[in-house]
Amino acid sequence: MITLTHCLVVSACIFCIGLYAVLAKRNAIMVLVGIELMINAAILNFVAFGKYDESNYGGQIFALFAIVLAAAAVAVGLAIILNVYRKNKTINLDDITDLRD
Amino acid sequence: MEKFEPVISETIDHIIASSGLLKPEIALAIAFLLSIISSLFFEKKFKNSTFLIAVLGFISAFILLIPQFNDPQEGFFGMIRRDDFSIYGRMLILFASLVTGFFIQQHFKHKAIKRKIADVYSILLAASFGLSLLTITTNWLLVFISIETVSIASYVLVGYLSENKKQSEAAVKYVLFGSACAAMMLYGLSLLYGFTGNLDFTSAMHIQGLISAPKILCSVAILFLFAGIGFKLSFAPFHVWSPDVYEGAPTPITAFLSTVPKIAVMILFSRLCASWFETFFYFSELTFLLLVVIAIVTMVVGNFIALRQENMKRLMAYSSIGHTGFLLMAVLAFVQGNTDVLLFYMAVYVLMNLSAFLYIDYLESKIGDANIQSFMGLGKKLPFTFVGFSLIGISLIGLPPTAGFIGKFLIFSNVFELYSESSEFAYLLLLIVGAITTVVSLFYYLKIPLYAFLKENKSDSVIKETFTFQNCLAFLFCIAVVILGIFPSLLLSLLK
Numbered sequence: 001m002i003t004l005t006h007c008l009v010v011s012a013c014i015f016c017i018g019l020y021a022v023l024a025k026r027n028a029i030m031v032l033v034g035i036e037l038m039i040n041a042a043i044l045n046f047v048a049f050g051k052y053d054e055s056n057y058g059g060q061i062f063a064l065f066a067i068v069l070a071a072a073a074v075a076v077g078l079a080i081i082l083n084v085y086r087k088n089k090t091i092n093l094d095d096i097t098d099l100r101d
Numbered sequence: 102m103e104k105f106e107p108v109i110s111e112t113i114d115h116i117i118a119s120s121g122l123l124k125p126e127i128a129l130a131i132a133f134l135l136s137i138i139s140s141l142f143f144e145k146k147f148k149n150s151t152f153l154i155a156v157l158g159f160i161s162a163f164i165l166l167i168p169q170f171n172d173p174q175e176g177f178f179g180m181i182r183r184d185d186f187s188i189y190g191r192m193l194i195l196f197a198s199l200v201t202g203f204f205i206q207q208h209f210k211h212k213a214i215k216r217k218i219a220d221v222y223s224i225l226l227a228a229s230f231g232l233s234l235l236t237i238t239t240n241w242l243l244v245f246i247s248i249e250t251v252s253i254a255s256y257v258l259v260g261y262l263s264e265n266k267k268q269s270e271a272a273v274k275y276v277l278f279g280s281a282c283a284a285m286m287l288y289g290l291s292l293l294y295g296f297t298g299n300l301d302f303t304s305a306m307h308i309q310g311l312i313s314a315p316k317i318l319c320s321v322a323i324l325f326l327f328a329g330i331g332f333k334l335s336f337a338p339f340h341v342w343s344p345d346v347y348e349g350a351p352t353p354i355t356a357f358l359s360t361v362p363k364i365a366v367m368i369l370f371s372r373l374c375a376s377w378f379e380t381f382f383y384f385s386e387l388t389f390l391l392l393v394v395i396a397i398v399t400m401v402v403g404n405f406i407a408l409r410q411e412n413m414k415r416l417m418a419y420s421s422i423g424h425t426g427f428l429l430m431a432v433l434a435f436v437q438g439n440t441d442v443l444l445f446y447m448a449v450y451v452l453m454n455l456s457a458f459l460y461i462d463y464l465e466s467k468i469g470d471a472n473i474q475s476f477m478g479l480g481k482k483l484p485f486t487f488v489g490f491s492l493i494g495i496s497l498i499g500l501p502p503t504a505g506f507i508g509k510f511l512i513f514s515n516v517f518e519l520y521s522e523s524s525e526f527a528y529l530l531l532l533i534v535g536a537i538t539t540v541v542s543l544f545y546y547l548k549i550p551l552y553a554f555l556k557e558n559k560s561d562s563v564i565k566e567t568f569t570f571q572n573c574l575a576f577l578f579c580i581a582v583v584i585l586g587i588f589p590s591l592l593l594s595l596l597k
Contacts, residue, residue: 011291015288018284019285035284038285038287039287042291043287045288045292045294045295046294049294049295053294058298062241062245062290065242069245069246073276076253077277077280079260080272084270084273087263087266088266096270099274099348101344101406101409101415
């Protein structure tokens with residue numbers, strides 16, 4: 001029997017993995033993957049909680065919209081990373097440091 | 102299926118009845134679609150057709166707003182709430198977007214770039230569509246959708262025109278930082294939804310759920326939520342992207358990013374605070390504490406780091422971080438019911454920031470860069486520009502006789518009233534930090550007249566004053582700032 005707690009623990013784990021990838025990885029694509037994991041953890045949460053909200057289905061609707069918006073944001077992100085690669089010939093974030101104080 | 106049938110007709114009736122609420126947004130959406138079509142098919146034959154569509158879209162949305170005054174309404178099952186506060190906010194947003202449209206057109210008129218400028222207007226329309234939705238909603242779903250609309254549009258605005266290393270770097274920093282913050286906010290929202298089972302943050306059910314939520318999880322959710330809002334408002338510690346992005350993006354885009362999204366998110370944030378401060382439970386105290394701490398840290402960070410900036414755009418980035426701190430103080434006044442204080446400060450902020458960036462763009466086209474050192478001795482050669490620019494600097498500090506003074510004065514007197522009523526230490530601390538950082542800001546804004554008028558320039562480069570769109574419009578704003586400084590009641594009586 002899978003309960004709400006199971007879902008929440010899994011989503012918390014996924015969120016932490018994503019956050020770790022965002023903070024620790026230096027490759028821009030890996031950072032995007034981390035962001036994607038974080039968003040998916042939130043979506044899992046929404047669907048799990050949505051089971052108990054039978055009047056409005058707010059959680060399920062939110063999950064659908066979040067999936068669409070995440071896809072749009074990642075598409076733009078990839079385009080911008082491609083653009084950076086063309087200009088800098090690298091996507092390692094430690095090497096892209098022209099702008100700083 | 103049968104049990105839904107009577108509900109469906111009722112639902113459709115409700116949606117049709119409330120679609121009148123969204124007239125300005127519908128105008129913007131139509132303009133957005135038309136602008137895409139025109140940039141695809143008509144731009145070659147009729148130059149500037151997309152620009153004209155964008156301008157018409159903004160103006161028609163503005164006109165559609167005017168008859169909606171004094172008529173607060175709800176629609177779409179409580180997802181959309183219209184009141185006068187949101188109408189003023191949307192007017193500011195549309196006005197600033199319109200100015201940005203003209204600014205972009207003038208900025209790229211004499212520049213040879215590979216990309217099509219026409220598409221930028223479409224993205225600008227999309228961004229202002231998202232922003233104006235943000236001002237009329239209290240529902241987390243719509244909040245998230247509009248924040249993401251604005252974010253994606255701004256990533257494209259910064260990245261689309263990038264031509265060199267620096268500009269593409271600014272875009273990639275913006276997109277990664279922004280998406281990470283949005284993901285955190287989404288996780289926070291999912292927790293809030295779990296506690297409350299409701300997505301409307303003003304509803305009784307939501308507040309009730311937050312009251313009974315466990316303390317640690319509630320703090321985590323609110324902190325994650327603040328990460329997303331903090332990114333859009335660029336308050337500390339989520340401000341680190343803004344100087345880099347402001348420096349890397351083209352000047353008109355920077356002018357847009359530093360003013361318009363802040364207004365919309367500030368309206369959302371003040372609504373959130375107004376509904377969450379009402380109770381005496383843990384989450385209200387936490388939100389209040391976070392607001393005070395963030396305001397203080399933001400003012401300190403913004404104003405002190407601005408002191409050692411040489412590049413005018415980076416300086417403006419830190420200055421706008423400092424102003425965000427002040428706006429957070431104005432939120433406290435808003436929570437007490439003084440809507441006009443917040444609106445007045447935002448209106449003045451829009452005028453000041455837009456004209457500062459117009460001047461920066463003009464000077465960039467004249468002398469090639471935006472470093473303060475290159476302004477040396479230019480005051481005599483470009484008197485018309487630098488008199489206006491210095492006045493804007495004075496207004497940004499908050500000295501009389503400018504509108505910046507009135508804005509800061511209203512905020513200070515409101516917070517002082519709050520302090521004398523409740524004698525809570527937090528208010529006193531806010532007042533002290535606000536006063537100190539205002540004094541600190543003297544030192545970097547006054548660098549502009551210092552370098553322009555008091556330092557001599559030995560080189561005899563030929564720079565002559567020309568009257569372009571940028572410095573004429575900026576001068577107009579400058580006059581408006583001074584007039585509002587002497588007769589603040591012109592605007593305040595409107596906002597009351």
